[in-house]
Amino acid sequence: MHIGLIGASGRLGTLVCENLVQQKLTFTKIAREDLQNIPSFMQLLQHVSESMIILDISLPVGTENICNIINNLEEKNLKQIKGLVIGTTGHNDRQKQLLLSTSQKIPICMVSNFSKGVYLFEEILKAKTSQGLTVTELARALGFDMAMTEIHHTLKKDAPSGTAITLAEAGKIPAKQISSVRVGKVVGDHSIHLSADSESLEIKHTAHARKLFAEGAIELCKNIYTQAPKPGFLRKEDFFIS
Template identity: 30%
Template sequence: MIKILLVGCNGKMGTMISTVAQNSTTLTIAAGFDSKTEGNFNYPVYDSLTNVKENVDVVLDFSRPATLDSICEFVLNRKIPVVFCTTGYSAEQLNKIQGLSAEVPVFHSANMSIGINIVNNILKTISNTLYKDFDIEIIEKHHNQKVDAPSGTALLLANTIKDSIEAETEFNYGREGIAKREHKEIGIHAIRGGNIIGDHEVIFAGKGEVIEIKHSAISREVFAVGALKACEYVYDKTPGMYSMDNVVNDTIKF
């Protein structure tokens, strides 16, 4: 069994991961870390990573960017892989994650859904072809407690589109006032409300036709399943950077 240390175990995603992991025959949550240690857990929970006594094989992080330094220190000391599912990192923090991958296996994806990553692969193949005749807009919707905007997934899709297009493009984060659209823009729009789990829509708007590619998460379970797949994938890897692209491409050939 692959033994996981779950960082952010008391959050909504941490709770879902704990539930899904109970049905696994290949991995188990051996310990948890959270600032709030009270809860109905079937594993020990710590409020400091330095106090973790259990031998663990992989760290799975669904917390906040502020925990990055302590996670890096922990996995470096133990020389074990880490799966980062947190979003909202600064450029400096992303550089630190990249540097960490020289020492241990690092799995980092903005969205752990298999479906979103299939959409992302589709965008790689079609964006440059459509760009000449279509305007491109991205709309993302999330619950009213989400901290970062636009979402990490929206930025993942936007950067995939931008990197796939040979011409120069630029992001436009919403519009206000007199804001006539320029063709080189890739529009990114964030909506927050209620308990929307996560909707992402990419619109290619042309003359006389519109192509829409949409993904809707109807349960947080989809992210938990993907995160646990990531733990299985990175468990026996050598140091380096890995993502859901690796998992998807091992399964589906584009």
């Protein structure tokens, strides 16, 4: 497996590169200039002898650029790309439509957070209880109100975070019930608050080190590469476990 990495110069990208070196995995840094046109990208592909899975952890414009490239590749070159894993969030409607068309050519997996703990958090919210209701449905039936708080470092641009939006969707929590805080160097805290008249509960996930996202991203790429799914939008739930 060879990983083509978009966003290698970012904070997460730097950690992904370090982890790839530690695991002795081959990879290529795909720079902004490589995505400007087909000839530039083809020149990069010619230096990669094996099949590639692309990991995009850049910005929405980076996702747009790689999708435009993929949609214009010839079939023989397209076969070299086994999938596109996207950890970027904040795509607009036009970019989402572009992703949809690109998924007809290669498998695409969009992940708002590469943490296994966040994945488990989401599954807890959607899990069925003995009543046949999901955890969040049961909470509301028991009279609990629900809200979310998410805290990240001051350099994080989007608010609420993609992870908060994903968890809120799992718990059917409206956007107005999400509070975002940007402070210090916090890696990432996500909490669901359940409150009734005389009692309250809190479900919380805390990321202690940014490297967990790098490790999770690489493992997800490995799983998708190994399982070799057909083109289309992939459910991330199918690839967190190898």
